[in-house]
Amino acid sequence: MKSLTIQEINTIINGAVLGETVHTITGLEQIKKANSNQATFIGNRKYAAMWADSKASLAIVNDTIDLEPGNNRVIIKVKNADLAMAKLLEVFAPPAPYFETDIHPTASIDASAAIGEGSRVGAGCYVGKDVVIGKGVILYPNVTIFDETTIGDHTTVWSGTVIRERSVIGSHCIFHINVSIGADGFGYRPSDDGRGLIKIPHIGNVVIGNQVEIGANSCVDRGKFSSTILGDGCKIDNLVQIAHNCILGRSCIMAGSSGLAGSVTLGDGVMIGGSASIKDHTTIHSGATVGAGSGVMNDVAAGKTVLGYPATDSREMLKQWVALRKLTR
Structure with a gap:
């Protein structure tokens, strides 16, 4: 078990220390659940009142929040408590699952595939023809990588993920459990006789940039003609659908259960609510933001926030909601 002093913790997060304690810190916990050997954090004023009853001996607190440490307790004030806590979470994170061998004997790897130095391939993985895997890549058990796919250095792919043929994956990406990359897009047209549906083939691929993270059970479909593209630094939550030929700019965020229909384009830094x-x-x-549960039917201007169904300017939608509430009184 790791144990850090207050001074060692402050070396990591570089804040202003208030108070003293005899306790060392062996873990991190929510403010209501923490014990005397755990640290917590307060990044919002609404949680400040909980500090008096908390058993935590250390709180990482935004420097805009006025709070006293109390007896045998410490506050470390920082500019951003969330980012400071992220640094501590990395320190206290348990080790990753253990690999007894770099390449498990039950993995099926085509003779034409190239596996980079320091990469690990878990039990039951399949790596297809002409796949190129960079250095330090981790494929956890039961990952499938189909033909002619390339994966950049230090990317981690968790169990159950399937990456279809010809996909291009960048470096330092993380794909969580059961991600689907490069499946056929959803395309059908009525048949000439009107008695059925004709499937539209999708012959493109998926291109994913560097430092992209995709949550469990999310899907990124391949393009009909060219590529579905996710730019560097995009962060995708669980149960997200990104359809064929979508293009995401840099550092876009999509929260859980949100979805893009075909050929949607997101600029840089777009945020899509759950x-x-x-x-x-x-x-x-x-820079635009789409509120949770919204339905976007039209283009959204840069920097604008929209919400509602159909989505409209957030201020206008809030006025409509207030007016509707008044009608019910």
């Missing part, structure tokens, strides 16, 4: 739905062939420009 369960939001974006109509096909729509462009959401850089």
Whole structure:
């Protein structure tokens, strides 16, 4: 078990220390659940009142929040408590699952595949023809990588993930459990006789940049003609759908259960709230935000925040909600 003094912790997060304690810190916990050997954090004023009853001996606190440490307890004030806590979470994180051998004997790896130095391939993995895997890549058990895919250095792929043929994956990416990359897009048209549906083949691929993280059970479909693209630094939550030929700029965020229909374009830094739905062939420009549960039917201007169904300017939508509430009184 790791144990750090207050001074050692402050060396990591570089804040202003208030108070003293005899306790060392062996872990991190929520403010209501923490014990005397654990640290907690307060990044919002609404949690400040909970500090008096907390058993934690250390709180990492935003420097805009006025709070006293109390007896045998310490506060470390920082500019951003969330970012400071992220540094500590890395320190206290348990070790990754153990690999007894770099390449498990039950892994099926085509003779034409190239596996980079220091990469690990777990039990039951399949690596197809002409796949190129960079240095320090980790494929946890039961990952499938189909033909002609390339994966950059230090990317981690968790169990159950399937990466279809010809995908291009960048470096330092993380794909969580059961991610689907490069499946066929959802494309059908009525048959000439009107008695069935004709499947539209999708012959493109998926291109994913560097430092992209995709949550469990999310899907990124391949392009109909060219590529579905996720730019560097995009962060995708669980249960997200990204359809064929979508293009995401740099550092976009999509929260859980949100979805993009085909050929949607997101600029840089776009934020999509949970369960939001974006109509096909729509462009959401850089810096825009889509509120949770919204349905976007039209293009969204740069920096604008929209919400509601159908989504409109957030201020206008809030006025509508207030007016509707008044009608019910």
